[in-house]
Amino acid sequence: MTHILAIDQGTTSSRAILFDTRLHPVATAQEEFPQHYPQAGWVEHDALDLWTTTASTARAVIEKAGLGTRDIAAIGITNQRETTLLWDRATGQPLHRAIVWQDRRTADICEALKQDGHEPMITARTGLLLDPYFSGTKVKWLLDHIPDARTRAERGELAFGTVDSWLIWNLTGGKRHVTDATNAARTMLFDIGRNCWDDELLALLDIPRALLPEVLDCAADFGTTRPDLFGREIPILGVAGDQQAASMGQACFQPGMLKSTYGTGCFALLNTGDQMVASSNRLLTTIMSRLDGRTTYGLEGSIFIAGAVVQWLRDGLQIIRHAAETQPLAEAADPTQDLVLVPAFTGLGAPYWRPESRGAIFGLTRNSGPAEFARAALESVGFQTRDLLEAMRADWPGGSEPDVLRVDGGMVASDWGMQFLSDILGAPVDRPTVTETTALGAAWLAGMRAGVCPDQEGFAESWQLERRFTPQMKAETRDAKYARWQRAVAATIAAT
Ligand SMILES: Nc1ncnc2c1ncn2[C@@H]1O[C@H](COP(=O)(O)OP(=O)(O)O)[C@@H](O)[C@H]1O
Numbered sequence: 235m236t237h238i239l240a241i242d243q244g245t246t247s248s249r250a251i252l253f254d255t256r257l258h259p260v261a262t263a264q265e266e267f268p269q270h271y272p273q274a275g276w277v278e279h280d281a282l283d284l285w286t287t288t289a290s291t292a293r294a295v296i297e298k299a300g301l302g303t304r305d306i307a308a309i310g311i312t313n314q315r316e317t318t319l320l321w322d323r324a325t326g327q328p329l330h331r332a333i334v335w336q337d338r339r340t341a342d343i344c345e346a347l348k349q350d351g352h353e354p355m356i357t358a359r360t361g362l363l364l365d366p367y368f369s370g371t372k373v374k375w376l377l378d379h380i381p382d383a384r385t386r387a388e389r390g391e392l393a394f395g396t397v398d399s400w401l402i403w404n405l406t407g408g409k410r411h412v413t414d415a416t417n418a419a420r421t422m423l424f425d426i427g428r429n430c431w432d433d434e435l436l437a438l439l440d441i442p443r444a445l446l447p448e449v450l451d452c453a454a455d456f457g458t459t460r461p462d463l464f465g466r467e468i469p470i471l472g473v474a475g476d477q478q479a480a481s482m483g484q485a486c487f488q489p490g491m492l493k494s495t496y497g498t499g500c501f502a503l504l505n506t507g508d509q510m511v512a513s514s515n516r517l518l519t520t521i522m523s524r525l526d527g528r529t530t531y532g533l534e535g536s537i538f539i540a541g542a543v544v545q546w547l548r549d550g551l552q553i554i555r556h557a558a559e560t561q562p563l564a565e566a567a568d569p570t571q572d573l574v575l576v577p578a579f580t581g582l583g584a585p586y587w588r589p590e591s592r593g594a595i596f597g598l599t600r601n602s603g604p605a606e607f608a609r610a611a612l613e614s615v616g617f618q619t620r621d622l623l624e625a626m627r628a629d630w631p632g633g634s635e636p637d638v639l640r641v642d643g644g645m646v647a648s649d650w651g652m653q654f655l656s657d658i659l660g661a662p663v664d665r666p667t668v669t670e671t672t673a674l675g676a677a678w679l680a681g682m683r684a685g686v687c688p689d690q691e692g693f694a695e696s697w698q699l700e701r702r703f704t705p706q707m708k709a710e711t712r713d714a715k716y717a718r719w720q721r722a723v724a725a726t727i728a729a730t
C-alpha cells in the first residue's frame with residue numbers, strides 16, 4: 235500500500251496521477267476527449283467518454299509505474315465542477331450528454347428567475363450568482379426537455395450528479411450515489427450555511443429530491459471499486475472539485491491564504507476560514523473544504539481566458555508555435571509601446587460578469603508586432619488577477635490582504651508571466667515544486683483518510699517552494715499600467 239491514485243477529470247482531458255505516500259508524483263497518464271458544440275453557446279461532453287477515459291488512464295498509469303493494484307492504498311477524485319449529468323439508476327445509461335459548465339443554454343431560465351426577483355435569495359443560500367455556469371438550471375433544462383424525465387425522476391428512477399458522482403457510480407458498479415460538499419456547493423441547489431440540499435431551491439427549479447446524491451465530507455468513504463475494474467476492490471476516500479482540490483494541494487489551509495490556478499482559465503480562491511463572506515463585488519462564496527464535519531469557506535474569482543490567450547496567439551494569430559515562445563517575444567517587446575489586450579473572447583468573468591463583451595486591443599502602432607502582442611497577452615493575465623484580488627480585498631477588508639499568492643497550472647511555466655504577475659500585484663508570487671496541485675489535493679485527501687499520508691499540519695509543512703517572484707516594478711509604473719488596464723476594460727464594456 236505504497237501509492238495513491240489521483241483521478242483528475244478536467245474539461246478537456248482526463249488525467250490519472252500516481253503519488254507515493256510522501257505525495258511525490260511518480261507517473262501520469264492523460265487522454266483528451268471530444269468537445270461537442272451542438273449550437274452556439276452550448277458545450278457538451280459524452281458521459282461515456284468521461285468514464286472510459288477515466289478508467290483507461292487509471293489503468294494506464296498503474297501499468298506505466300510498474301505497479302500492481304495491491305500497491306494502491308486509495309483513490310482520490312477531483313473533477314471539472316458544475317458539469318451536469320443525468321442517468322438511469324437501473325441501467326446506468328446516461329439520458330443525455332453531460333452539459334458542461336461553460337454551456338450558456340439556460341441563460342433565459344436565469345434571466346426569468348432574475349426578473350422574478352429570486353437572485354438575492356439564491357445568492358444568500360448558495361453563495362453563487364444566478365448564472366447558467368452552475369448545475370441547477372442545467373438539471374431543470376434536462377428535466378424540461380427529456381420526455382418523461384421529471385415523472386421518472388419523481389419515481390426515483392433517475393440520478394443527477396456532477397462528474398465526481400458519475401465516476402463514483404461507475405467505479406462502484408452503481409453501488410454508490412454520492413458527492414462531496416465542495417461539488418454540491420456548485421450546483422445552486424445546496425445551502426452552504428446549513429450544509430444541506432435546499433427544498434425551496436428544488437421547488438423553484440422543479441427538481442425532485444429523489445434525483446440527488448448523498449453529500450459527504452471531502453475525506454470520507456465513497457465506496458470501493460468494482461473488483462473486475464482493477465482486479466481488486468480499491469477504496470475511494472477523497473473527493474473535491476478541482477479548484478478546491480488545488481487549494482488543498484497548495485496547502486492553503488489558513489484564513490487569508492490565496493491560490494490561483496492558471497490553465498485555460500484562471501480560478502483564484504481565498505480561504506476565509508469559518509466565515510461565509512458575502513461578496514459585494516460579484517465574487518462567489520463557496521465551500522473550500524469539509525473535513526470531519528467542519529466547513530471552511532472561501533471567496534472565488536473565475537476568469538474565463540488565461541492560458542487560452544496564449545493558445546489564441548498560437549492557433550488564432552499563428553504568431554507562435556509553442557506556448558513557451560511567448561517568453562523571448564515578451565522580453566524583446568518595444569518598451570515604448572503600451573499595447574493593452576482585453577481578452578474578453580467569451581465575455582468577461584469575475585468581477586465584471588459581462589457574457590456579451592468581446593475582446594479588444596488598445597494602443598496599436600505601425601510598429602506593433604508579434605512581440606508586443608505576446609507581451610500584452612501575458613500581461614492581460616496579470617491584470618485580470620489583480621482585478622480579482624482588488625475585489626477580494628474590498629469584500630473582506632483586513633482578512634484578505636494576501637502576503638503572497640500561490641500559483642499553479644500549466645501557465646505558471648512562464649517565468650515572464652509570473653514576474654509580471656508579481657509586479658502588477660505588488661506582492662510575492664510563489665510557485666511550488668509540484669504544479670499538479672489539483673491531483674495532489676485529491677491524493678492527499680484520500681491518503682490522509684487511508685492513514686498513509688500526513689495530516690493537514692504535516693502536509694502543509696511538506697509544501698515546497700520552487701521559486702518566489704518578488705515585485706521589481708516601480709509603484710508609479712504599476713499604478714499607471716493598472717489604471718490604463720481599467721480604462722481599457724471600461725472601454726471594452728462600453729463598446730459591447
Ligand atoms: N510556457 C508557457 N507560457 C505561457 N503559457 C503556457 C506555457 N505553458 C503552458 N501554457 C498555457 O497553459 C495552459 C495549459 O495549462 P493546463 O493546466 O494544462 O490547462 P487545462 O487543465 O485548463 O487544460 C495552456 O492554455 C497553455 O497555453
Ligand SMILES: O=P(O)(O)OC[C@H](O)CO
Nearest residue numbers: 244245314315335476497
Ligand atoms: O477542468 P478545468 O481545469 O478547466 O476546471 C473547470 C472548473 O472546475 C469549472 O468551474
